[in-house]
Amino acid sequence: MTSDFEAQLRAVSLRVTRPRLAVLAALRDHPHVDTDTVIDLVRAELSVSHQAIYDVLRALTDAGLVRRIQPAGATARYECRVGDNHHHVVCRTCGAIADVDCAVGYSPCLTASDDHGFVVDEAEVVYWGTCPDCATERTSQSAPSSEGSR
Numbered sequence: 001m002t003s004d005f006e007a008q009l010r011a012v013s014l015r016v017t018r019p020r021l022a023v024l025a026a027l028r029d030h031p032h033v034d035t036d037t038v039i040d041l042v043r044a045e046l047s048v049s050h051q052a053i054y055d056v057l058r059a060l061t062d063a064g065l066v067r068r069i070q071p072a073g074a075t076a077r078y079e080c081r082v083g084d085n086h087h088h089v090v091c092r093t094c095g096a097i098a099d100v101d102c103a104v105g106y107s108p109c110l111t112a113s114d115d116h117g118f119v120v121d122e123a124e125v126v127y128w129g130t131c132p133d134c135a136t137e138r139t140s141q142s143a144p145s146s147e148g149s150r
């Protein structure tokens with residue numbers, strides 16, 4: 001897998017460095033994590049400064065290898081699944097994020113009903129809701145327990 005990342009970095013003319021590989025590996029294993037989590041994951045493997053990791057995230061995002069998503073009111077998250085115009089579903093309660101595929105093979109969301117003359121190359125859709133964990137918790141809290149065991 002590491003060699004995939006090396007090829008990706010070379011494809012966008014970025015030098016292959018251990019911090020860059022470590023950030024890509026962290027995002028592959030932990031999609032949709034925020035900056036602090038990326039820092040923790042990378043620093044568990046490698047001794048690099050916080051600033052170096054910020055710089056790596058910016059360089060990888062600018063190069064299009066990493067996608068930065070920022071749901072309204074939430075901290076920015078990063079992922080290395082790029083270029084497929086997928087969307088996200090976000091839990092209002094705990095902030096959990098999951099990928100939602102657009103459609104296989106093409107991206108119908110890119111066809112705006114009225115593009116106002118813009119050349120559209122990306123559509124960002126965020127679905128807000130409640131994740132299964134939080135929904136379960138809410139149900140079990142609101143439903144009075146008949147056994148009185150809680």
Ligand SMILES: [Zn+2]
Nearest residue numbers: 091094131134
């Ligand atoms: Zn949740």
Ligand SMILES: [Zn+2]
Nearest residue numbers: 079081098099
């Ligand atoms: Zn995603």
